[in-house]
Amino acid sequence: MLANYGYKDGSGEYFITIDTDKCDGCGECVKVCPAGVLEMITNDYDEVVPAVTEEQRKKIKYSCAPCKPVSGPRNVPCIAACKPAAITHSW
Amino acid sequence: MTTEYWRWKEYRWTAEDKDWKKADILTAGVDVGSVSTQAVIMTDGDLYAYSNMRTGSNSPDSAKKALDWAFDDTELKMENLHFIVGTGYGRINIPFANKAITEIACHARGANFMYGPTVRTVLDMGGQDCKAIRCDERGKVTAFLMNDKCAAGTGRGMEVFADLLQVHIEEVGDISLTVEKEPPPVSSTCVIFAKSEASALLRKGVPKNEVLASYCSAMAHRVFSLLERLGVEKEFAITGGISKNKGIVQRLEKELGIKPLTPKHDPQIAGGVGAALFAKSLIEKQRKGK
DSSP states (O other): OEEEEEEEETTEEEEEEEETTTOOOOOHHHHHOTTOOEEEEEOTTSOEEEEEOTTTTTOHHHHSGGGSOSSSOOOOHHHHHOTTOOEEEOO | OOOOTTOOOOEEEEOTTOOGGGOSOEEEEEEEOSSEEEEEEEETTEEEEEEEEEOOSOHHHHHHHHHHHHHTTSOOOGGGOSEEEEESTTGGGOTTOSEEOOHHHHHHHHHHHHHOTTOOEEEEEOSSOEEEEEEOTTSOEEEEEEEOSOOTTSHHHHHHHHHHHTOOGGGHHHHHTTOSSOOOOOOSSOHHHHHHHHHHHHHTTOOHHHHHHHHHHHHHHHHHHHHHHHOOOSSEEEESGGGGOHHHHHHHHHHHTOOOOOOSSOGGGHHHHHHHHHHHHHHHHHHHHO
16 A cells, blocks of 8 residues: 655645555564654554654654755655665655 | 525435344444545445545544435444444544554555456546545455645545535536537646636636536546656546546546546445445454454
């Protein structure tokens, strides 16, 4: 399942996508996120996978900003930490 | 009393030809949304009764009221139900529910039941958010995307417009379709902006039907961009209250180039139907385990 969390507003589209079929449930992404955007949940199909916390869903543009400098190299910790490459960002 | 143009009709329904006493499994799904609450009762996985009403300020209360109304004169009581699943915005707040499941999974499952197993894309246009869901032939979610940042493109936004233009909410769609030429859409990023734009149009003397058309096309375009991001696969179905607004549905159909399926039942109950079906699977699993 491709779980998209985030929103679209006047300035752009901000979605974090988690491919729960690729995810192995290791939880590394949750540990490395400096902003506490992610948490592990048991979803409707009993898979233990990360999700963007309810609190962060409407503001990831700002919460994720420190990891995403407008210029320069990007090394987003949650994406880098995910061995099965299950996490993507839309922006 | 002033007319409340935004107020839609609450109602209930029972399958007169069915007898719940003969059923082996009795389940219920209660979908407490931000604007409306539906309680759906199923006998052996078949639709038996449902109610659809406004959500009050207290979600446990609304859930109880909706379920009681669905029981109405059927002599059914809470004790008779084997399993109750709560879903929707207020799902974690339903004291009598045995389990809470997200509305995304429930709408996919409900759409699978109501529109048939060919449904691959479900658009749930709810009271305060909007969800695009892709699912497989069993109604299991394969991808989802939701937008709950803003009420533009939702039922609540439509209520605001019905009120502003003094048009009954059920008539908004039909009236918006009476325009000769499609006017440019109003802002689709914010209901408040859209409302002030609409007020400006009215002041200029633009007729009501054109203003409504501007809003409907803004809303259709907004959900279209959401669907586009997720990708639309046929068959396509729309659930939730807004799916009853022809002005939106027809404009969305034009943008997508795909005709949505027509439902057998009220598309607003899809979430509740899905929840009741999940309840059935869960009780079957429990019984097997014993």
